[in-house]
Amino acid sequence: MFTGIVERTAEISWVEDTGGGRRLRVRVAPGGSSLELPPWRPVELGESIAIDGVCLTAVEARNDGEGGEVLFEAVPETLSKTTLGLLEIGDRVNVERSLRAGDPLGGHWVTGHVDGTGRVEERRPEGDQVLFRIATDEAIVRFILPKGSIALHGISLTVIDVDRARQTFTFAAIPHTLARTTLGSTRPGDVLNIETDAFGKWVLHALDVGLVKPPPAASG
Secondary structure (H helix, E strand, C coil), X not given: CECCCCCEEEEEEEEEECCCXXXXXXXXXXXXXXXXXXXXXXXXXXXXXXXXXXXXXXXXXXXXXXXXXXXXXXXXXXXXXXXXXXXXXXXXXXXXXXXCCCCCCCCCCECCCCCEEEEEEXXXXXXXXXXXXXXXXXXXXXXXXXXXXXXXXXXXXXXXXXXXXXXXXXXXXXXXXXXXXXHHHCCCCCEEEEEECHHHHHHHHHHHCCCCCCCCCCCX
């Protein structure tokens, strides 16, 4: 389980396609930079780590002081639903370690199970923040609510508005988010991983299969 509060960005140092799947190595720099990154604790094999919002398992790790490298394997289903198949050596990715008992929940409940992707249609500065408009599939838009929570590339964000006819939604990123994540370098045409709110998905699923009956319409 994650919170959508990205800890830092890291660099893809090696990729290998494996006949349907993919192996990715991520190089993590130590903390203590001008952004005051938290210390990087050693990675344990089998640990779950979110890379651009995708929950992956650490299959190899080289811990070097406060940084190191971590190797992940992505299966075909993951590659078909996310942007991991597009990553190249040198690309930056968002990194979040899994939530531990007692850790603060600063964002919202994020599982790391990506629903699909969306494409950036617009990036527009508004004061000291930046407004983004994202286009995605109808099957994903139905789970998105104005003022609801959403995770984009692993970042917990608040939806501003939803246009179901155009299959788009908007959100704003503050300077802190732009500096700490890859949103700062995201431009129109880029593709982002989307995970809609887990609680909302369960409610809609219950309504769809008849487990919960909607309240009667008010008379009057």
